[in-house]
Each structure stands twice: as structure tokens, then as C-alpha cells.
Amino acid sequence: MTPDHSPHAVLDELAGHPHGDDLARVVHTAAFAAADERRTTLAAGIAELVDRAGLSAADAETRFGNVIRALERGTSEGAGSATRVLLATLLARGVALSPPEGPEAEGRVAEALVWLSTYTSVDALIALDAALGERAAGLWRAIAALVRRADQGALPELGRAGAILAAAALRGSTSPDARAEAAALVDEVRDPIVRSLLRDAVSPGRRPSRAPGAAAGGGEGAGASGGAPWAAGGADRDAGDPARLAGELAPPPRGPVQLVLLAATGILLVIHLVRLAGRGLLRYRRPAALEISPRGVIVRSRTELFGRALREQETYIPVEALLRATREVRYPRLGLYAGLVALGLGTYLGVSLLVDGARAGSPELLGMGALVFAVGAALDFGLSHLETATRGRCRVVLVPRKGPSVALAGIDRAAADLALGRLPRA
Structure with missing residues (x-):
């Protein structure tokens, strides 16, 4: 030309x-x-x-x-x-x-x-x-x-x-x-x-430059998306280079009253079982891309069933309408506490069986007590180190001033910190 x-x-x-x-x-x-x-x-x-x-x-x-x-x-x-x-x-x-x-x-x-x-x-x-x-x-x-x-x-x-x-x-x-x-x-x-x-x-x-481990979805996301392009605040900020993160749409955090009511009525268990069945049997997925810039946030998501896209959605939240954007690690010490409970139960039951076996002169009870103690110790070790396998992953929660909250799970923790640092601070 x-x-x-x-x-x-x-x-x-x-x-x-x-x-x-x-x-x-x-x-x-x-x-x-x-x-x-x-x-x-x-x-x-x-x-x-x-x-x-x-x-x-x-x-x-x-x-x-x-x-x-x-x-x-x-x-x-x-x-x-x-x-x-x-x-x-x-x-x-x-x-x-x-x-x-x-x-x-x-x-x-x-x-x-x-x-x-x-x-x-x-x-x-x-x-x-x-x-x-x-x-x-x-x-x-x-x-x-x-x-x-x-x-x-x-x-x-x-x-x-x-x-x-x-x-x-x-x-x-x-x-x-x-x-x-x-x-x-x-x-x-x-x-x-x-x-x-x-x-x-x-x-x-x-x-x-892009945040480590970040990727766009399509997606959107948005990115997002998709995908399309996406350092913490300060000199590295560039309004023309939005940060993008890839994850999957997740239910936003529930309030304590709602959580207690759902758990007490058993509805929460049903919700989790249905979601688990959908992922395993129907291959139900909701991949999403989060694009963050100093001007606002764009969430591009896609609903998939049996690997086929059923719907694509894009949500834009201007920075003026964004009440809060946080990064949270769900139950960061759950494995440790569960391991301690397993060790305590294994120790109590195992020692009880060992004592009863010693008194009765029963090799079967002695063996069973040793086995229960060993299982408790093994569970404590495995559950205590479970956090190592999921370390570095987190959930990003966006709370607008009006409308429902949006949450993305499976986000790299370091990338989330860098991306959220692009938002202007009040």
C-alpha cells in the first residue's frame, strides 16, 4: 500500500x-x-x-x-x-x-x-x-x-x-x-x-511480559478471551498490557449463615456430589480467563459438556464498579489437621488393641493394633504433605458493587498476586 x-x-x-x-x-x-x-x-x-x-x-x-x-x-x-x-x-x-x-x-x-x-x-x-x-x-x-x-x-x-x-x-x-x-x-x-x-x-x-504461569482462556479469555495478552504495581505497570490468568469458574464464597444452613440440611453435600458427577460422567467444565488492567477486569468463560462448547460469556467490571478483588487459598491447613486427627485416632485405637492383645495373649489383636497404629501414622504423613501437591494454586474472587460475585479457581498464586497488583489501590 x-x-x-x-x-x-x-x-x-x-x-x-x-x-x-x-x-x-x-x-x-x-x-x-x-x-x-x-x-x-x-x-x-x-x-x-x-x-x-x-x-x-x-x-x-x-x-x-x-x-x-x-x-x-x-x-x-x-x-x-x-x-x-x-x-x-x-x-x-x-x-x-x-x-x-x-x-x-x-x-x-x-x-x-x-x-x-x-x-x-x-x-x-x-x-x-x-x-x-x-x-x-x-x-x-x-x-x-x-x-x-x-x-x-x-x-x-x-x-x-x-x-x-x-x-x-x-x-x-x-x-x-x-x-x-x-x-x-x-x-x-x-x-x-x-x-x-x-x-x-x-x-x-x-x-x-506476562505474569508467570498465566495464560488466557477463551477465551474469554479471555481473555478471556482467552486467548489474548496479560507485574506488580509500580514501574512495571502498563495500561496497554493487561495481565491474564487462566483457571476455571468456581462458586463464589458463601456467607457463614448460608454455609451453615446448607451444611445442616445436607444440601451442600448434594451440590458437591452433583458437581462431582457432572465432571466425571458428563465432562462438565467451565474454563475461564481473567484479564486484569488498571481500567478494570474482564472475565471470559466457556461452558463445556462432553468437550463441546455450549455457551461463551464475557463479563466486564470497570475498576470503579469493583468493590473488592482478593486472592485466597482455601483450607490451607486442612491436610495437616486431618493428618493429626488420623494420627490421634490411629494411636488411640492401636494402643488399645495392643494393650488388649498383650493382656489376652492374642497375636491377632497385637497385629491388628500395630496395623491400625501404622495406618494412622501413614495417613498423618500423607495428609500433612498434601498441601505440597496443591501449593501455589489459589482462588481469585471478584466482588462488584452491584451484581453477583465471580470466582476463578486453579489460579497460579504468584501470577494472581502480580495480576491483582495492577489494580489501582484505594
Whole structure:
């Protein structure tokens, strides 16, 4: 793409055009209608859109070509041609005039843009940075989430071609958010071409650092996700490099009254048995990715049954709406206490049997007493060292000011500390 045929050159032209924004809105409406209806051309309804906007063919003239004629006939020119760059930049400008608000809206816009890039001649991804600047950060995160889902086979309408084009857009972007997303996706995607494109996006010297052991889900998460990109507070903080953690959605902590009532009625035991049966028999999983930045928290989760994704969900909590974010290790000394109880019972029963065996002269009682004592000692040793096997794992709990709490289990403890350190302190 030559400098004269670049999105910046088109934007400069539109800035001085008396109908520049009107043309951008026409292209935006036509393109998104085509994406919604899954049409590979943008010609349908153009005359009505132009009349509604009060435009004529003369009003659509630019030095890059006539916008209306380009929409009506489409284009088979090369990807760097003036007409294609004109339509792509007009679509990106249309998005900038009506920017999506929130992760859900950004996800819908991103999916439409990637679909248009894949199946039509209008590729607005090349002009997002020029048209939106820093406001494109949320769209790049949403595009990375699409790559993650497409790589997992969850987006058949985009497929491998869409994932490749989206990865190429992430690679070509100058946005720090896009580069961070690309760096995180390198460790997650399985497609060799997509991974190669993303690996080229960031040179080794510029690759954003990630918390140890952190990974994105898809996921979201979000990351999250997914996945996409993610040091404790201080000099290492970078608003464009969110920290991401991979884990699994877990029930949030219950209050003491609720916990006692559920335990006393036996409902708590039933809940745990049902959950255990679901994991073992139905392969029920809820993998999730937690993305933390100084601006807020995004949780991308996926519900799986028999290894197939049933639902994907993304939750965004701005930092202003976040009441508390904590890292907790559940029952950190449970193994030690259980071991002590086993040792005490084994000692009491074993010694009692040994005494009774000595009095009665019974080798069987003596042997049984020694066995019970040995089992108690072995249980004490094993349970006391159980914490070693699970050391370093924790649960992250997010409590918003409004709405339900969110908890992710199986998080690396060191990575959680580093990621939570990115949140501003009150």
C-alpha cells in the first residue's frame, strides 16, 4: 500500500470533503446490513441509503474514486488499490462515528468487521488504528477473542480464513493492545499459520511480559478471551498490557449463615456430589480467563459438556464498579489437621488393641493394633504433605458493587498476586 493509498491519506481527504461523514455513514450502514444478512456484496439498497442521506453521485466523488459507484459495482482490484482502501477507511470512519460501547457491543462489531474482511472486498481492519486511534483497543481485544474462538472451532461462519485474516490484522496493527493480544495468542492457538502470523507481530525485544504461569482462556479469555495478552504495581505497570490468568469458574464464597444452613440440611453435600458427577460422567467444565488492567477486569468463560462448547460469556467490571478483588487459598491447613486427627485416632485405637492383645495373649489383636497404629501414622504423613501437591494454586474472587460475585479457581498464586497488583489501590 503506497502512502497515497493509505487510510491516513483517505482520512485527510474525507476531513476536507463536505460530505465525508455522510459517506462514511452510508458505507457503514450498507456494510453492516450485508454482514447481518451474510451477503458478499454491498450493492443492495444503496440507492435508498443515498437518497435518505440526501447525496448525489457528484457528492460521492473523491480523488480515490466515487464511493457510490464503488458500492454498486463492488471491486475486484488488488487489496492495496485506491477504491478498496477508500471503502475500508470509510467503514472504519463509520465505526468511529458510532463507536461500540462495552465488550458485548465491541464483540458484535468485531465479528461483523472480520466477516466482511473474509467474504467481501471491504477490509476495515487495515484502517481501524487510523480511524479510531486509542479507541480501537476494545475492538482489537474482541478480534483476538474471535481468533481464539475460531481456532477452537466455535465460529464456523468465520472459519480458518477469518482467523488468518484477523491474525494478519493484529500483526499489522500499531496498537499496543493489538500487539499484546497477538503476543498472548501465540501461546494459545493451534493453527500453525495463525501462530506464525502472530509470532511475527511482536519482535522478541518488544514482546509484552506476562505474569508467570498465566495464560488466557477463551477465551474469554479471555481473555478471556482467552486467548489474548496479560507485574506488580509500580514501574512495571502498563495500561496497554493487561495481565491474564487462566483457571476455571468456581462458586463464589458463601456467607457463614448460608454455609451453615446448607451444611445442616445436607444440601451442600448434594451440590458437591452433583458437581462431582457432572465432571466425571458428563465432562462438565467451565474454563475461564481473567484479564486484569488498571481500567478494570474482564472475565471470559466457556461452558463445556462432553468437550463441546455450549455457551461463551464475557463479563466486564470497570475498576470503579469493583468493590473488592482478593486472592485466597482455601483450607490451607486442612491436610495437616486431618493428618493429626488420623494420627490421634490411629494411636488411640492401636494402643488399645495392643494393650488388649498383650493382656489376652492374642497375636491377632497385637497385629491388628500395630496395623491400625501404622495406618494412622501413614495417613498423618500423607495428609500433612498434601498441601505440597496443591501449593501455589489459589482462588481469585471478584466482588462488584452491584451484581453477583465471580470466582476463578486453579489460579497460579504468584501470577494472581502480580495480576491483582495492577489494580489501582484505594
